[in-house]
Amino acid sequence: MIQKMSKIQIIGSRRIMEEVIEFLHSMSMLHVDIIPEDMKEDISYHIIPLQKDEIVIKDRAEKIIKKLKDLLLLLYQPSAPQVSRERRFIVTDIVSERILSDYNILEAKLRDLHKRRSELTERLSLLERYERILKGLAPLISKLSGFKNIESTGLIIDKDKSGVIPLMEVEISRITEGGYQIFKRELDEKSIGVILTYQKDYDEGVRGLLSEEGISEIKLPTDYAGLPFFDALKEMVRKKEEIPKEITDIEAELNRLSDEWYWKIEELIDVLKDLIDEFKTLDYCTGTKYCFFIFGWVPKSYLPKLSSAIKERFDDRVVIRELEIMEEEIERVPVSIKNPKLVKPFEIFMRVLPPPRYDSIDPTPFLAIFFPVFFGLILGDMGHGIIILIIVGLLWRKYKERAVVQDLLKVFFLCSIYSIIFGFLFGEFFGELGERFGIHPIVLNRGKAIKGFLILAIGIGVGHVLLGFIISLINSIRWHKGREIIGTLSSIAMLFTLFLLIATLSGYLPKGFLNVGIILTIIFFPIILLSEGIIGAIELIKSIGNILSYARIMALGVASVMMTLVANRLGEMSGNIVLGIIVASIIHALNITIGIFSPAIQSLRLHYVEFFSKFYKPGGRKYAPFKKTREGVRLWRRL
């Protein structure tokens, strides 16, 4: 529900202006606003500019926030936030370089750790590319250790060309005058790894031979390019074993630093944001030589608390004046929405829409009533409802700390209850499976009474759309909008007239009603045209479309019934009880998954498009009180 707002002006002595602002900040109630046009005309007011040192502090705070935010990106978020201790934050400290010295050291350390980690990860992934060669040739490395003044070369030769190895040996023996050794090992099904060792003096001749014969050497990473082949291999094996441990050590250090610093930095960012907010609010202050004025909005229910708190703290040195809200500034009034505990979770669906205007109506309570009903009508199966209820119960524990998920779970808890209720009324428990346990339809059988279900759905549409018009009418009366009252009344009358005509032409009412319908049309249609213009006439036709759109409740409901029918029939057709249960479970699971999303989306759509369009006026400003992010931290800013 939209709370009633009070437009207020706070007047006080210039000497205590900063103190008052700090107090208002900790009270977190006032939505500070620019001075209204009617007050601007009073030339005795003037804007109180920020002082030079205040501008310096504000700029500095903004720079520090930017730096700290960058620092946060280098840290991991530890799970448990530290609880802020009540303390003072000395504002003038932020001008000194000392405040950042610890963070500069931390940043250098973090950047170094991240750099080392990314280098090691890169090296490891490079070594992994040589996995096949390293694995295959590792046993040879120990054999080759201890040789000095020798050169070595690694070769990979396809198995089907292995005949080349003896020929190569003959040639190498000739070049090196018998001073060589060759080691062979199978790398995989297709290739053989060969390491050739010889005295360094024969390096040129051997490499010349390999090049002439087109035998390709194993190319090692550039880091190991200068080393003899087997030394390089040995080093690569050693590194491959060491790197994961080094990465683990770096991760542990990053986790330790994150535990130590993350929440401290978060807290400092929040404190600095609070400080900047206070400076920004100072910008909104106007004053004379001796007085200052702050203008803003506060929910009417909060005003007595704010007034008495100010009175208690400042006595008569600060005064609150409640001003009259002018008709032309209704659009500018911030909108504060407060709903009962049961309705509050449904506010999550209102976040996708812009806030309503102050002179509009918050549709959340209506959404809370009708959304679960529509969901239940579409899903309408006790078995599916129970499964959703179990899923909600399981997720409830897992996401205890996430408010958004908790709200969604509360909504789906209600939806599952309605699914079970409607499932009971429609006699559905995993489709027609319930009939085998003695569960029979009480209201209607959705699978067979298609016409009845369609009439029910359209009937709900008529009621829902008319409710939208009635809400609009009540709101227009509340805000004394004569033209809108006439327009809405005529639309309601015209809708009735149209139903009357349709019922008469369809033979449900006597023919005599046709004349009544025509007379009513002649009366109300011109009124709509006069009060709302051609748009009113188009809106009327649109309303018929809106009502027919509720047929989706029936369409999706029948589709859900058919899916369960298919699941059960296919299960039966399998001829094996275990296989049957598996097949039926898979299709039921698919149906439940669709059954969670589709009814939710369609119910929302019916509200957003069909229902809200009758009374919802978007474009309001959200009530954003001048509020401390870090309660308990006192910004001590006496300069």
Add this chain to the structure above:
Amino acid sequence: MEKALIALSAALCVAITCLATAWAQSRVGSAGAGAVAEKPEVGGTIIILMAIPETMVILGFVVAIMIILGI
């Protein structure tokens, strides 16, 4: 013959509106995917926009039911 014509009419009602909805949803969907990539917070709105063209197929379905049931 009459039964066949009734069935064909009902099928056409659903089929043509299905194609229209599919075409509209393809346009909304591709534009929506782009929007979500740039602004993930509009995801909820895009899901709703995706559901809007379904009115066509729902109306087609209603007409098909009316044809079959002879309302």
